[in-house]
Amino acid sequence: MKALMEVQGLTKRYGGFTALDNVTLSLSDDAPSMTAVAGESGSGKTTLARMMLGFIEPTQGAVLYGGKDVAKMSASEKRQFRREVQPVFQDPFEVFNPFYRIDHVLTTPVKRYRLADTDAKAQSLIEDALKRVGLRPQDTLGRFPHELSGGQRQRVMVARAVLLRPRLIVADEPVSMVDASLRATILDELRTLNRDLGISIVYITHDLTTAFQICDNIVVLYRGTVAEAGAVERVIGDPKHPYSQLLVSSIPLPDLDKVWGADEIPVTEANAARLNNGCQFAPRCPSVMEQCWRAPPPKFVPDTQRLATCFLYDGSAVAPDDDVASVFRPPETARLG
Ligand SMILES: Nc1ncnc2c1ncn2[C@@H]1O[C@H](COP(=O)(O)OP(=O)(O)OP(=O)(O)O)[C@@H](O)[C@H]1O
Structure with missing residues (x-):
């Protein structure tokens, strides 16, 4: 597989605190993919x-884009990287300057990357990008950020990313500040960008329901380590790691017999510290065993298209590779039953 981006043994420490610990994940260049990165608050999603x-540098490991280490790119390589790998953030309001009209965030990249040689071409590029994310140019351009809804502002940010025709969009909780009614629409639009324009998408979220709806594969992080990874219908449909099981059991379902919060395993001070050894989830795990305290579990492959770093699956094959994508379902193949 030719890789668009390779995350290799990525570790980030802040002082003595490990926010991300040895994560390896590659994104295919052959077929544009949609990959979710999920986990509760503080699991290391945003750090990844x-x-x-390329906003922060790893303490260990590397991010390669097109085979080149992002931290060691020349100015021109970095410029191309910045164009091809676009962020979409949680709170678009922070990105907008309240004194400029919306047009400013769209005309700036057109100028910076010389995307059009005439004003008419620039206008048509901008209008096309807005239409692609379901916005009417005549209702959007000329307005100030506060005159748009949160959902519209977020769509302008997606339109800005689309304008640059990126290869990859990294969207960090892109809809968590958007009204529930608009969430599905914006996520559908991301899916359409993936399918129609061939843009790969990394969708960072704590919401497994939307990850299931739009993504092919998912990586579940717990305290900076990969708990489980694989096809969404495997990991979310039938989770194997006790942490993924806990996350899935907390998805609200219309089940009147279910008492919400009943499954919660509280974090106490005693189990909040990172372990030097063993499985990070051991202090909260309902299935914890003696060996879980001694060494971190390997990446077991209990069935196809998923891995679970959990000793419950000792005896299953171990993943052939550190790369969690080695068990991913290739995009465009049918979902498992
Ligand atoms: N600049 C920093 N300095 C010190 N610690 C940090 C820094 N950035 C993140 N952390 C810590 O690293 C851990 C992972 O943070 P991160 O923001 O990646 O988590 P997250 O999964 O994205 O959480 P959330 O869903 O709340 O955004 C957290 O414990 C956080 O406090």
Whole structure:
């Protein structure tokens, strides 16, 4: 597989605290993919996203884009990387300057990357990008950020990313500040960009329902380590790692017999510290065993198209590779039953 981006043994420490620990994940260049990165608050999702975007440097490991280490790129390589790998953030309001009209965030990249040689071409590029994300140019351009809804502002940011025809969009909780009614529409639009324009998407979220709806594969992080990874219908439909099981059991379902919060395993001070050895989830795990305290579990492959770093699956094959994508379902193949 030719890789668009390779995250190799990525580790980020802040002082003595490990926010991300030895994560390896490659994104295929052959077929544009949609990959979710999920986990509760503090699991390291944003840290991973920021390193993929080249915003912060790893303590160990590397992010390769087109085979080149992002931290060692020349100015011109970095410029191309910045164009081809686009961020979409949680809160678009922070990105907008309230004193400029919306047009500013769209005309700036057109100028910076010389995307059009005439004003008419620039206008048509901008209008096309807005239409692609379901916005009417005549209702959007000329307005100030506060005159748009949160959902519209977020769509402008997606339109800005689309304008640059990126190869990869890293979207960090892109709809968590958007009204529920608009969430599905914006996520559908991301899916359409993936299918129609061939843009790969990394979708960072704590929401497994939307990850299931739009993504092919998912990586579940727990305290900076990969708990489980694979095809969404495997990991979300039938989770194997006790942490993924906990996450899935907390998805609200219309089940009147279910008592919400009943499955929660509280974090106490005693189990909040990172372990030096063993499985990070051991202190909260309902299935914890003696060996879980001694060494981190390998990446077991209990069935096809998924891996689970959990000793419950000792005896299953171990993943052939550190790369969690080695068990991914290739995009464009049918979902498992
Ligand atoms: N600049 C920093 N300095 C110190 N610690 C940090 C820094 N950035 C992140 N962390 C810590 O690293 C851990 C992972 O943070 P990160 O933002 O990646 O988590 P997250 O999964 O994205 O959480 P959330 O869903 O709340 O955004 C957290 O414990 C956080 O406090």
